[in-house]
Amino acid sequence: IIDNENHVEPVADEALLTVAKLIGCNVDALQLALSTKKMKVRNDTIVQKLTLPQAMDARDALAKSIYSCLFDWLVEQINKSLGVGKRRTGRSISILDIYGFESFDRNSFEQFCINYANERLQQHFNRHLFKLEQEEYIQDGIDWTKVDFDDNQACLNLFEKKPLGLLSLLDEESTFPNATDLTFANKLKQHLKSNPCFRGEHEKAFTVAHYAGEVTYDTTGFLEKNRDLMHLDSIQLLSSCSSRLPQIFASALLSQSDKPVVGPLYKSGGADSQKLSVATKFKGQLFQLMQRLENTTPHFIRCIKPNNMQSPGMYEQGLVLQQLRCCGVLEVVRISRSGFPTRMTHQKFARRYGFLLLESVTSRDPLSVSVAILHQFNILPDMYQVGYTKLFFRTGQVGALEDTRNRTLHGILRVQSCFRGHKARCYIKEFKKGVATIQSFIRGEKTRKEFAVLLRRHRAAVTIQKHIKSKITRKRFSEVTDATTVIQSVIRGWLVRKCSGNIGLLNWGDKKGNESEVLVKASYLAELQRRVLKAEAALREKEEENEILYQRLRQYENRWSEYELKMKSMEEVWQKQMRSLQSSLSIAKKSLAVEDSARNSDASVNASEDYSGETGGNTANTHESNGTRRRPMSAGLSVISRLAEEFDQRKQVFGDDAKFLVEVKSGQVEASLDPDRELRRLKQMFEAWKKDYGARLRETKVILNKLDNEERVGDKLRRKWWTRRNSTRIL
Incomplete structure (x- = not known):
């Protein structure tokens, strides 16, 4: 809502309520922070209402600050979680994804900062690949023809030179309250017109000759974007939020706002008490990044756009060639073809490939061993250079040595594996033999003990059975003997009684009969005695048969019991x-x-x-x-x-x-x-x-x-x- 004096007041709509809910603050406090600004004059505090452009800048500044703090916080948390290995080993692998060179129809403050960062990274790339490599060739004393390449140090001086550099003039102009984008452009044209990398254009535009080409910038909005529009009211609003993250963001913003500018940035004195501008912060972060890159071993990946339409299957040759030329890829290819990408110290080369020598070298110094290895493998002199401390090889020359080394190591490993396998098999065989011997002794002892127990039990059982069977047999024999005696006594008594009766009859016949009858009866008595003897013999046979039957019966009974x-x-x-x-x-x-x-x-x-x-x-x-x-x-x-x-x-x-x-x-x-x-x-x-x-x-x-x-x-x-x-x- 805009009043008569062009002052604004935020409407409590859905967007405002959602923001207040997310950061955990009061809606009224958020409205007040977006529509007013507190200024401290001596001991008094003055509340000034903001116009619509000022309110929009305050809103954007708050959103950008929250986004920037949130991004920094996320990166810090990720680095903490990934920093365990670095704390233990002191080594780490980092990935830097940097935005590429930008050139549009209208380029503003954002493109200005991005292209400045790319200039600095390109210089690091050139220094790493061209300068340092050629310096290493020269220091090691090898035959080398210096390769010329484009250096962008003049463009970097245009940005960073004090006090008449682009960044210094931008910070100086941002401190003047009545300065405008047009006055900033005129100041640049006045002070930098003699610089070969700078060219002034009409009105608010100027052109910078980057390594990738010329870019025309429009200074509209440069001063406002460079100023730190984050008011103290917005920082106090974040510190009063109930959520934890906004409070952390507020403390970080307060610590940054309290840091003074280091060095004479401006012509006028008293600039030490000024707050850091966006360009100064960006420059400081870029220098920290470059310092960290200098302490690491970088590897570069260049991304090339095939076309500007962002369409698949379309290839614009001119665009690709321009990007390759701007990125310095052509110079990299040229120096790689004419240079020695593979390098190794004499000690390392001798240690790595020394065992491949067929004959021992009299002098065991690393240089002699290295030269002998090169002669043995017939590497052409044009394909390598011997320096003071290192050996330099052209592309693909170390591959033959590596193949021979790998084959030799593989053969050595095969021989070692076969020998170790033979030793292991012999050991296992002896071990199994010993185990089998121990097991045989143990099982034999166990079996002998069990057999002794079983033998004692068997003997005891046989003894018990023998006594029981003998007792049963004696008992049955005594019963049969007694029964036989009874039967014999009965039969003998019966025969005696029978014979006594016949004799009585004979005596009685003697008294009554005559002698002839007595003779007849005597003959009959003889016959009778003969029959009695025959009957006794038959009886004895029957008794023997009966005894056999009893024996069979006992056998049947024994078998049945068994x-x-x-x-x-x-x-x-x-x-x-x-x-x-x-x-x-x-x-x-x-x-x-x-x-x-x-x-x-x-x-x-x-x-x-x-x-x-x-x-x-x-x-x-x-x-x-x-x-x-x-x-x-x-x-x-x-x-x-x-x-x-x-x-x-x-x-x-x-x-x-x-x-x-x-x-x-x-x-x-x-x-x-x-x-x-x-x-x-x-x-x-x-x-x-x-x-x-x-x-x-x-x-x-x-x-x-x-x-x-x-x-x-x-x-x-x-x-x-x-x-x-x-x-x-x-x-």
């Missing part, structure tokens, strides 16, 4: 137990069949001998008794055959189920079941069947023993019946 122990201790080998059980059943079946056939043959022999003279009724009774005797034996054989068939069936079923579960667990067959759970269930079923089958087998064994006892009782009854019948015949 099978039960094996089935309890080794469930995983149940198939072997089945085969053992099957073999035991087949042996029992065969033995019973053999016994039955033997009994039948004995019975038939006795029947033929004893009953040859009997009647048909007696023959029928004999056949009936034999039939009744065969029926229990055939029933026993049928039970055993059923058990054998059941054993074969169960064996096949369990074997198939176990094979199927093993295939499922190994992944050969896919099935939706848990093989471990099914295997445990199959093991439980096998245990249940094994227990039931053992019980039935024991029952069958008891039945067979019972049948054997009944057969013995029947034999006794038959013998008794036969004895009575014979006695009846005698009577």
Whole structure:
């Protein structure tokens, strides 16, 4: 808002509110700082309202100051974060991106400063590439033709000369309150008209002959842009902000504004108390940059514009050639072609390539070694120069030496690697051999200890089994002996009683009969005694057969007990137990069949001998008794055959189920079941069947023993019946 006196007052619009919010200040304070200026006169403070141009300059100055301080702060933070390696090693790599030479239709104060900076950088470039290099050639005493190049020192003197340089006259004119851009231009034309790099133009313009060409500048706005328009009110505004960054910026601006100008910048005295101008600050920063570049090893990258239209695929030859000429690239190419870009000290060259010599040099000084290397590799004399301290090579000459050096080092490394590999393999081989020896000793000792423990356990088990088996055998033998003694006593008593009865009959017959009858009875008694002896012999045979049967029965019982122990201790080998059980059943079946056939043959022999003279009724009774005797034996054989068939069936079923579960667990067959759970269930079923089958087998064994006892009782009854019948015949 502009009042009648051309004073302004900022409107509290969205832009002003946003700025106040970002920097953290009051809106009223921001409005006051942009529209007024405080001046201190002696002890009084006067507040002056600003006109529209002054307010716009104050606004732009505040924005530029904030931007400049923010940029400096960011660069400082980045340098701090990247300065860790520099603090540790003292070395760093920096990148300087400088704006290029500018020449427009209207060039102002910004182009003036940019082109001045480019002049200074171009001088550094020329000094680094041309002056220093040629000076080094001359100092080292090599044959060298000096290359002429354009020097821009006259243009730099136009800018920096005191007190009649462009920058000095600009700062001097900026201090006069009534000075204008036109008076500044006239002063330049008055004082610098004799300078060959300066030419005055009409009104406010002047021309400077830069290294890249002539540029015409318009002095409009030079004085205002050069003055430091950052008022103290704006600095106080930044210091009163709530944000931290504006406060840092305010302290930096205050420290800069307190620095006086160094040296007599102006004609009039008292300039030491003046504040630094923009041009003076720019010049000081540029000198600091150049000082830092002087302490480093620079590498230059020149950027060339192919066209002014900023369009791809368009190449303007004249523009590119002008840029190459202005940047000094053509002189660089010319001096590089005629110069020696590769240089190396005698010591470094001898140290780097000395091992490539085929013959040892008598004099071991670096210069002799270097010359010998050059002669050995047939490097032409035009391609190198030998200086006092260094060797200078033209482009591409060191490449052959580097290739030979790399090949030789590669061969050396191959030989070293092969030798080290051989040593490492030998070491590993010996190490593995030692490890294997230690492992064999340890495993042998461990195995011997385990074998000793197992041997002691085996011997203890054998001893325990021997004692138990001997005890069981003695007990059974004593039982059999006692039973045999009882049977023998009963039979002998029966025979004695029988013989006593026959003698009584003979005595009674002697009293009643005659002598002829006594003779007949005596002969019959002899026959009877013969038959008794025969019966005793048959009885002894039966006893021997009975003893054999008892031995077989004990064998069967021992085998059965062994099978039960094996089935309890080794469930995983149940198939072997089945085969053992099957073999035991087949042996029992065969033995019973053999016994039955033997009994039948004995019975038939006795029947033929004893009953040859009997009647048909007696023959029928004999056949009936034999039939009744065969029926229990055939029933026993049928039970055993059923058990054998059941054993074969169960064996096949369990074997198939176990094979199927093993295939499922190994992944050969896919099935939706848990093989471990099914295997445990199959093991439980096998245990249940094994227990039931053992019980039935024991029952069958008891039945067979019972049948054997009944057969013995029947034999006794038959013998008794036969004895009575014979006695009846005698009577």
